Amino acid sequence: MARVFRKFPGFILAFVLTAAAVLWAQQQPQVKVNVLNVCTPSAEEQKEIASALARVPRQPLFSQDFEVDRGRSSLAEGPGFLQAGQSAQLSDEPSVASWVRLRREFAVQAAFSTVQYSFSNDGKNMVETLVLHLRDPRDLVQVSIEDSASAVTTPAAMLSTATPATRIKLERFGKASVVLARCAGSEGGTPPDQSAYEPLFTSATSILSNYRALLGARRTVPDELTRVAADTAAKPKQGARSKSGGKTAH
Numbered sequence: 001m002a003r004v005f006r007k008f009p010g011f012i013l014a015f016v017l018t019a020a021a022v023l024w025a026q027q028q029p030q031v032k033v034n035v036l037n038v039c040t041p042s043a044e045e046q047k048e049i050a051s052a053l054a055r056v057p058r059q060p061l062f063s064q065d066f067e068v069d070r071g072r073s074s075l076a077e078g079p080g081f082l083q084a085g086q087s088a089q090l091s092d093e094p095s096v097a098s099w100v101r102l103r104r105e106f107a108v109q110a111a112f113s114t115v116q117y118s119f120s121n122d123g124k125n126m127v128e129t130l131v132l133h134l135r136d137p138r139d140l141v142q143v144s145i146e147d148s149a150s151a152v153t154t155p156a157a158m159l160s161t162a163t164p165a166t167r168i169k170l171e172r173f174g175k176a177s178v179v180l181a182r183c184a185g186s187e188g189g190t191p192p193d194q195s196a197y198e199p200l201f202t203s204a205t206s207i208l209s210n211y212r213a214l215l216g217a218r219r220t221v222p223d224e225l226t227r228v229a230a231d232t233a234a235k236p237k238q239g240a241r242s243k244s245g246g247k248t249a250h
Contacts, residue, residue, distance in 0.1 A: 038167075039183035039192045046200065048178050052143050052170050053203045056132060058210060060106055060115075067103040070224040072096065072232055097122040098232075100224040102215045111135060117211060119155065119221045126151050126158050130208050141171040145204045155225055159218045165204035 041049070074096050099120040106112050113135040120127050131144045146167040149158050170178040180200060185191040212218065 038179040038181040039194065041178065041180050041197075045178045045180075046197070048170060049168055049180055049200050050203070052140060053168070053200065053207060055111060056143065056207050057106075057110060057112070058207075060110060060112075060214070062214075063105045063107055065105045067101070068220065068224065069101040069103075070099065070228050072098050072228055095122040095124070098225055098228045100221045100228075102217060102220060104215060106135075115211060115215070117215050117217055119159075119217065119225075121151055121155055121225065124151050125149070126153075126155060128158075128163065128208065128212070130211055137173050139173055139175075141173050144169045144171070145208045147205070147208060154222075156218075156222045159212065159221060162205055162209045165201050165208055168200060168204050 037045075097120045099118060101116065101118045103114060103116045105114050111134065112132050114133045116131045116133075118127075118129045118131075125148055127146065127148045129144060129146045131142055133142045134140050144167075145165050146169075147163040147165050149163055164182075167181040168179065172178065180197055182194065182201070183192055
């Protein structure tokens with residue numbers, strides 16, 4: 001028996017294809033992109049930054065728990081506490097950074113739970129980062145302040161001065177972060193007018209300088225960086241010839 005094939009009318013085929021396309025679109029995950037205005041935050045965001053900085057205790061009570069860590073990282077892109085600021089010199093080549101990290105815990109009654117300070121030097125830039133974690137992050141999770149300087153000077157010299165803060169970031173629970181950063185002009189253009197934000201930068205600089213002193217960073221960081229350099233020099237480089245047997249040292 002011969003089979004008879006009937007052609008579907010064009011409008012039916014178009015309807016089927018349209019329905020399939022709509023169904024496919026509904027099944028795709030929606031991607032939400034938040035664009036942060038780090039150079040000129042809104043008045044409301046400025047108030048949030050000012051409020052968060054005001055909550056940071058100037059004379060905190062620390063518990064007896066603390067942490068001192070040091071290391072050397074060969075990375076194309078460093079971890080969060082090694083990220084360079086807006087004024088840092090960036091390079092596409094993998095960098096080697098020596099770093100020191102200090103952590104202290106606040107007393108139980110404090111609004112903040114821990115404070116972490118880190119210092120990194122990749123030979124081109126030196127970056128300080130202070131991160132304070134809230135004990136009860138209902139809205140605000142953490143406050144971070146960063147400054148940076150060229151490595152033409154020594155870490156001890158940078159630590160002895162109040163290097164201006166270059167970046168302030170508020171991480172919020174369930175919301176986009178609020179960021180204020182010092183911005184240069186794009187492609188040689190005129191830098192944006194950030195004079196209205198100087199009180200916020202000044203407050204952040206004061207906080208970072210205060211905690212640098214409270215955590216003993218001026219003394220600890222240079223000492224620990226010296227140990228990192230000594231540990232690096234003491235390890236034989238891969239492929240180097242040994243003096244005794246002339247074989248490759250492992």
